[in-house]
Amino acid sequence: MGRGVDAVADLGLIGLAVMGQNLILNMADHGFTICAFNRTVSKVDRFLANEAKGKPIIGAHSTEEFVSKLKKPRRVMLLVQAGKAVDDWIETLLPLLEGGDIIIDGGNSHFPDSNRRSQYLAGKSIRFVGSGVSGGEEGARYGPSLMPGGNEEAWPYIKDIFQSISAKSEGEACCEWVGDEGAGHYVKMVHNGIEYGDMQLICEAYDIMKRALDMPNKEIADVFTKWNKGVLDSFLIEITRDIMNYNDEDGSPLVEKILDKAGQKGTGKWTAVNALDLGMPVTLIAESVLARCLSGIKAERVTASTKLEYVGRKSEFEGDKESFLDDLEQALYASKIVSYAQGFMLMQEAAKEYGWKLNKPSIALMWRGGCIIRSVFLKDITAAYRNTPDLENLLFDDFFNKAIHKAQPGWRNVISKAFLLGIPMPAFATALSWFDGYRTKDLPANLLQAQRDYFGAHTFKIKPECASEKYPDGQDIHVNWTGRGGNISASTYQA
Numbered sequence: 001m002g003r004g005v006d007a008v009a010d011l012g013l014i015g016l017a018v019m020g021q022n023l024i025l026n027m028a029d030h031g032f033t034i035c036a037f038n039r040t041v042s043k044v045d046r047f048l049a050n051e052a053k054g055k056p057i058i059g060a061h062s063t064e065e066f067v068s069k070l071k072k073p074r075r076v077m078l079l080v081q082a083g084k085a086v087d088d089w090i091e092t093l094l095p096l097l098e099g100g101d102i103i104i105d106g107g108n109s110h111f112p113d114s115n116r117r118s119q120y121l122a123g124k125s126i127r128f129v130g131s132g133v134s135g136g137e138e139g140a141r142y143g144p145s146l147m148p149g150g151n152e153e154a155w156p157y158i159k160d161i162f163q164s165i166s167a168k169s170e171g172e173a174c175c176e177w178v179g180d181e182g183a184g185h186y187v188k189m190v191h192n193g194i195e196y197g198d199m200q201l202i203c204e205a206y207d208i209m210k211r212a213l214d215m216p217n218k219e220i221a222d223v224f225t226k227w228n229k230g231v232l233d234s235f236l237i238e239i240t241r242d243i244m245n246y247n248d249e250d251g252s253p254l255v256e257k258i259l260d261k262a263g264q265k266g267t268g269k270w271t272a273v274n275a276l277d278l279g280m281p282v283t284l285i286a287e288s289v290l291a292r293c294l295s296g297i298k299a300e301r302v303t304a305s306t307k308l309e310y311v312g313r314k315s316e317f318e319g320d321k322e323s324f325l326d327d328l329e330q331a332l333y334a335s336k337i338v339s340y341a342q343g344f345m346l347m348q349e350a351a352k353e354y355g356w357k358l359n360k361p362s363i364a365l366m367w368r369g370g371c372i373i374r375s376v377f378l379k380d381i382t383a384a385y386r387n388t389p390d391l392e393n394l395l396f397d398d399f400f401n402k403a404i405h406k407a408q409p410g411w412r413n414v415i416s417k418a419f420l421l422g423i424p425m426p427a428f429a430t431a432l433s434w435f436d437g438y439r440t441k442d443l444p445a446n447l448l449q450a451q452r453d454y455f456g457a458h459t460f461k462i463k464p465e466c467a468s469e470k471y472p473d474g475q476d477i478h479v480n481w482t483g484r485g486g487n488i489s490a491s492t493y494q495a
Helices: 018-029 041-049 063-068 084-096 111-122 136-142 152-165 183-211 217-227 235-245 267-278 283-296 298-307 321-354 360-366 378-387 398-421 426-438 445-456
Strands: 011-014 034-037 057-059 075-078 102-105 127-134 145-150 477-479 487-489
Touching: 011 018, 011 063, 018 034, 018 057, 018 136, 018 152, 034 041, 034 063, 041 057, 063 084, 075 084, 075 152, 084 102, 084 111, 102 111, 102 152, 111 127, 111 145, 111 183, 127 136, 127 152, 127 183, 145 152, 145 183, 145 360, 183 217, 183 235, 183 267, 183 283, 183 321, 183 398, 183 426, 217 235, 217 321, 267 283, 267 321, 283 298, 283 321, 283 426, 321 360, 321 398, 321 426, 360 378, 378 398, 398 426, 445 477
Parallel strands: 011 034, 011 075, 034 057, 075 102, 102 127
Antiparallel strands: 127 145, 477 487
16 A cells, blocks of 8 residues: 555554543644544544544544555554454454554453464564553543553654653653563553552551541541652552542542442453462462452342351450551551562563563553552662662562561551451451561471372472482472382382
8 A cells, every 4th residue: 555645644543432532632742643543433523523623633434544644654553442353453454554564452452362463463564562551541641651562673663652642750751662472461461460459458458447446537538648648659549538538419428338349350360360370479469359259249248247247355446546557557568569579570470481571670660650550669669670670579679678677567466456356458468478478488388298299199309408318309209108118209100
């Protein structure tokens, strides 16, 4: 297809739901000419006549006209429903595109789909980019966090547009190339998993303030206001403050009228399942997904509340309230650190498993602004990975090492008091259990391995310091645990 006189658009965007419209307006505000298209063509005309009026935005009434209006290499961004719709659009566009053109999927696609699309389109000389987009409708309009990955040859051609429209943190764009194939959507998936964890932790903090300390919503809002000026300064703490302050027309807090049955779109579950697939202990995200599942069986919980009672020694909070709130702040901070540490552990393992080159300092930078999990301590995570690019674990960085040790007494106090009062804190508790497990040199998995060998002849290895001629170091060993027949080396035993 020839370039033609109509090829004036820097990028074409398909999908005029609110996110798509807002991204187009954002790009236009930054001086880029954008071609808008939608399968329902009447939506294009309405958009041009209203929101896009007077801006460098043009429209098209067919895919052929749409493609003809794009400068080469053509840059097409899809903001459509993840799944089949993305594949359908790719197939519609392919006959109209040429080698070197770029297709960008900005939806919430699952990373294996982006892996597949990247490989498929590379075979047709089309450069595929799968980009995470975070920040919701407002972020899309005024500065999202963008996480592009895929065919790196495409990056020079979209870098200026993406970094111009993204959020900025201390002058740096919250957008950088992430890695190969589906890495962009993978990082967005982990972002959403961490978001699940952050939200669950905040909900548990609210629950213990309400149920243990008997605090009214206005007072809880004041606590979140205070926290938002310190180490917990973040978007989610900020919106929680606003939610706590919001009263219905009758003057009562609206949040207390909302059914306690959480929804989920699936990205948190994707993260937890992938962590299990990779054998990584991403416990806090997994527990947050399960907490939503527990909230979902509301009718059963109502029945259980009439049959299962709290039995314990203490039914009311005892102690200094202000001191406990300080401890709660530290507990939330430490648990959040664990959540991010687990998230980066998972991404590190994924990079090994999938052969990606992940840009860890840039990932932390991208999350500093424009996205749902943006928080003040992400600049410390950015610094940690810039100082030590091959940092094995976030907790080994001096800043976070000191922070989590300082937080420990309060963290332990809050969880123990909550359990004594019968208040569930699954995310707080799993964060602390993971921390205690991670810092433990010898876990009871030795017994577990013995059990597996006893009932299934699954074998075990001996500790190097306990190796002997009978039990050689590094060898898979099977023992007859009943004492009959002696020991059998796995090298001669057929399981």
